[in-house]
Structures are given as C-alpha cells and as structure tokens.
Amino acid sequence: MKAEVNIFWFRRDLRLHDNAALFYALKEGKPVVPVFIFDRNILGQLEDKADRRVAFIHAAIVELHQQLLALGSTLEVFYGFPDQIFKGLADSYQIEKVFANRDYEPCAKRRDGDIANILQEKKISFHTFKDQVIFEKNEIVKDNNSPYTVFTPYSRRWKDKLNNFFLSSYPTEKFFKNFFIQPPNQIPSLESMGFRGVNYSFPSKELKDEIIKKYGETRDFPGVENGTSRLGVHLRFGTVSIREIARLAKGLNDTYLNELIWREFYQMILWHFPKVGEGHAFRPEFEKIEWRNNEEEFTKWCAGMTGFPIVDAGMRELNATGFMHNRVRMVVASFLTKHLLIDWRWGEAYFAQKLLDYELASNNGGWQWAAGSGCDAAPFFRIFNPHLQTTKFDKDLAYIKKWVPELNELTYPMPMVDHDFARKRALEVFGKALR
Known part of the structure; x- marks a missing residue:
C-alpha cells in the first residue's frame, strides 16, 4: 500500500529555515517528502562540465540532506526531467498535494505549468508561494x-x-516532525551526472x-x-x-x-515584460542599432586582453572566480556595447555562462541598463571612460594589479581602440538608429 504524503519540491530555496512553501507543506500535518531534481533540461545546456553553479547546488543539497537525516527523514534527489520524475513519484506515493516556491523566469513558468497539468491529471493539486522576493508580481x-x-x-x-x-520569518522548525520518516536515499554524484567538482571556496552565507x-x-x-x-x-x-x-x-x-x-x-x-528574458530589448527602438559584432574583438574582451586594465581585470576575475565586482560589471558592459559596438546579448550570454550568482532578471537588467535599451537605463550617450573609472574607484591600482600583474610589461596588449574615437563612433551609431 502506497504511503499518503505531500511533496515539497526544492528549487531556488535550498534551506529548511524560513522557507515559505516548506512551512505551508509541513503545517498541513500530512507527512512531507522533500524532493530535489537536477533538471536535465537545464544541465544539458551547460558546456562547462566543471560549472561552479552545479557544484554549489550539489554542496547545498548535501548539506540539506544531512540536516534531514538528523530529523529521521531524507532528501529524495533525482537527475532527470521533472515531468518524468513526478510521474514516477505519483507511482511511488499516494500524493495529495505538491508544494513549491514560485520562480518568475519564463522557462520556469512554462515548466511549472506543465507539471501542474501532469499533476492535475492524477488529481494532485500544485501549490506555489512567494519566497525569493519580498514583493512579487x-x-x-x-x-x-x-x-x-x-x-x-x-x-x-x-x-x-x-x-x-x-x-x-516562517517558523518551519515548529513542524519538522512532519517530514516523512524513511531510510536515507543516495544523492547522485556530480560525476554520475557528467560534471566534475571544482577546487573553489564559495562565499560565506554569513551576513x-x-x-x-x-x-x-x-x-x-x-x-x-x-x-x-x-x-x-x-x-x-x-x-x-x-x-x-x-x-x-x-x-x-x-x-x-x-x-x-x-x-x-x-x-x-x-x-x-517576459520578452526581456527571451532576447528582446525592453525599448524596441534599440533593435535598430547596427552592431559591429566583431568576433575577434569579442574574444579579446572575454579573455581580458583589451588593453584597458580595469576591463581586463574584471573579465579575468570573472573567468577565474565566477564573480565580478558590480562597479566593474558596469564598466565592462559599457565597454563591450559602446566602445566595441557588440550586441549586449553577447555579453549577457557570456555572463550567463560564467557568473556564479547568475540570475536572468538581474543579468538582463544590468546589461540592458548599460546598453541603454532597458527600463530606467543609462541614456545611450552615457559612455563610461575606463581611465576615469580607474582614477575614481581604483586609483592605487590594487584591484587591477591583482588581476593584471603584467600591467607594466611589454607583454600587456596596447589598447584595442582609442576611447575618444570609440565614444564618437558609438554616439553616431546609436544616434542614427534612435533618431
């Protein structure tokens, strides 16, 4: 006879404490089976098999699993496609309800719609809650x-x-006794999913x-x-x-x-405005810009070899650590879109590959802000001067010297473009498209 349970689906909420949907799931009183899915739809798109984000998630899942084991429960972790996983769960348990916290990205909304339909066919209700933001929708x-x-x-x-x-905060701890009690499950290893561990110390979550x-x-x-x-x-x-x-x-x-x-x-x-998450400029008139999109120049930007030290420092920090300081993010984005006239979508996609803290909404918003195409964006004629940005924010070159140690050597490249020339060119191209 199948156990009667509710399911809690971990996604962007990898914690037991102060977790909205988990609170409501546990409060129901029915035993709660906690589930996490390494989604093959997402992981299959990742080319870097030493992706830091996958390693971070895996470490967080291991920590969650240990916490649940201490409570006599276990975390059911799957590697597969969510629709198939939920069909399997419905075969294993008598499920009344599935609980999850909301995700606002277009792909996630489509996924949740598909899962809700699958569950509805099996007479299982799907309940979502606000958790990752203070205010939504x-x-x-x-x-x-x-x-x-x-x-x-x-x-x-x-x-x-x-x-x-x-x-x-949601007092989840009051209801921890309602986790489904069962023997420990095995967590898939990174290697079993085609990924590798990373030799990297993740930022502390202590504020x-x-x-x-x-x-x-x-x-x-x-x-x-x-x-x-x-x-x-x-x-x-x-x-x-x-x-x-x-x-x-x-x-x-x-x-x-x-x-x-x-x-x-x-x-x-x-x-x-979900169109912004699917490759469209918030301001439609910016689709008229004639980007140069020089692949060789883009490669130099990616590698931190532009000859502009603060730009190169930022890109090297990103490539080495998966992090880039926010001030520098604005400088490198402005440089790509204005100095090199390369489509902001190229930069957005590169950041999406590399950033440990990659989040579609913020990444897209930041890139469209820099390009001038977004809501509340910097006007197109605002073009960061890398030299002035260095003088203002890294005058002792502490940051630059850390990431560009060959700064004063002959091996360091000459600037790939003259700032004044690039500024004038950008103003002409943007002005022509937006007049």
Whole structure:
C-alpha cells in the first residue's frame, strides 16, 4: 500500500529555515517528502562540465540532506526531467498535494505549468508561494495598476509598503516532525551526472553587520576586501532567506537595502515584460542599432586582453572566480556595447555562462541598463571612460594589479581602440538608429 504524503519540491530555496512553501507543506500535518531534481533540461545546456553553479547546488543539497537525516527523514534527489520524475513519484506515493516556491523566469513558468497539468491529471493539486522576493508580481504597481518601469518611484512605493508582516520569518522548525520518516536515499554524484567538482571556496552565507554598515562607503571600490557582501549566489539559490537579509539591511544601511530592491525591480520587470528574458530589448527602438559584432574583438574582451586594465581585470576575475565586482560589471558592459559596438546579448550570454550568482532578471537588467535599451537605463550617450573609472574607484591600482600583474610589461596588449574615437563612433551609431 502506497504511503499518503505531500511533496515539497526544492528549487531556488535550498534551506529548511524560513522557507515559505516548506512551512505551508509541513503545517498541513500530512507527512512531507522533500524532493530535489537536477533538471536535465537545464544541465544539458551547460558546456562547462566543471560549472561552479552545479557544484554549489550539489554542496547545498548535501548539506540539506544531512540536516534531514538528523530529523529521521531524507532528501529524495533525482537527475532527470521533472515531468518524468513526478510521474514516477505519483507511482511511488499516494500524493495529495505538491508544494513549491514560485520562480518568475519564463522557462520556469512554462515548466511549472506543465507539471501542474501532469499533476492535475492524477488529481494532485500544485501549490506555489512567494519566497525569493519580498514583493512579487502586482504587489508594487502604480495607482492605475500598471507596472513601474523607473526604479526610484518603484523603490519609494516598495519602502512605503514594507512592514513587519512582509519581513516575518516562517517558523518551519515548529513542524519538522512532519517530514516523512524513511531510510536515507543516495544523492547522485556530480560525476554520475557528467560534471566534475571544482577546487573553489564559495562565499560565506554569513551576513556580517560590519559589511552592511560600511556598504555605502566601500561598495564602489573593487580593491577593497570585503567591500560587498558576496551574497548574490546565496540569494540566487535560496541558501539564505531574503526576509532575514532585508530585515538586517533595513536596520543598518539604506544603500544595501536599495540593492535588494533593484533585484526585485528587475524580477518585477521580467514578470510583466517576459520578452526581456527571451532576447528582446525592453525599448524596441534599440533593435535598430547596427552592431559591429566583431568576433575577434569579442574574444579579446572575454579573455581580458583589451588593453584597458580595469576591463581586463574584471573579465579575468570573472573567468577565474565566477564573480565580478558590480562597479566593474558596469564598466565592462559599457565597454563591450559602446566602445566595441557588440550586441549586449553577447555579453549577457557570456555572463550567463560564467557568473556564479547568475540570475536572468538581474543579468538582463544590468546589461540592458548599460546598453541603454532597458527600463530606467543609462541614456545611450552615457559612455563610461575606463581611465576615469580607474582614477575614481581604483586609483592605487590594487584591484587591477591583482588581476593584471603584467600591467607594466611589454607583454600587456596596447589598447584595442582609442576611447575618444570609440565614444564618437558609438554616439553616431546609436544616434542614427534612435533618431
């Protein structure tokens, strides 16, 4: 006889503590089987078999599994296609409900729609909850219920609406006794899924008060050690709670809180304007730009061999670590789209391959901001001068020397383009397309 259970499906919420959908699943009282799926639809697209993100997720899953074993339960981990996995689960258990936290990316929405249909055919209900953001969908809109497309008024209303209710944690621990008790399951190894481990120390998920307090003073200087929180990857995969981070930021530093709001702003844009997540400019007129798209120049940019030290330092940091300082992200994006006139989508795709904290909404929003094609974007005629950016934010060259040690050697390349020439060319090309 099949056990009567509910299923909780881990996705972008790899923690037991303060987890919205997990709370509601456990609170039902029926035994909860926790499940995670290494989705072959996603993993199959990854060319790098030493992908740091897969290794990060695997490490987080191992940690979750250990926590569940201590509670007498286990994490059922699968490598496969979600539709097939759920059909198999329905054969193994008498399932009443499946619980999950919402994901706002176009592919995830299609996946969840497909799963909901499969479950409905089997008389199983599918319940999703808000967890990875403070406000979602239509919760922050204008008086006429249309979405904001400019950050400042959005952030103002976001803060006006914020109260303790939205920042309260979900007390999942109260109901841990409701996890389904069963013998331990085996977790698929990275190797069994065609991936390799990485020799890399992931950023800590501990948020230090001192970093947040000084964030406004230190965040723009890539050479400052611990000048930013490095929590991006943990927010991306939900190994920390956004409610706890926002509570702390609200009390300590408005500048840090604003960065969390930017993240939610871009999530909201992706929800209301899904075209941006599928390769389209937010502003249609930017589709007219005649990009040069020189593949040789793009290769040099990717490798950090442009002859512009701050650009090269950023790209080398990204290639070596999967991280790039946010100030430098803006500089390298501006350089690619304005100095080299290479389509922002090329840069967006490269970041999507390399960033440990890659998140579609924020990555797309950042690239379209730099190119001028996005909502609340930098105007097309704003072109970062790499030399001035270095003078302002890395004047002692601490960051540059770390990543470009051959800076003063003959082996370091000459600048691949003259800044003044590139600026003039960009203004002409953008101006022609947008007039």
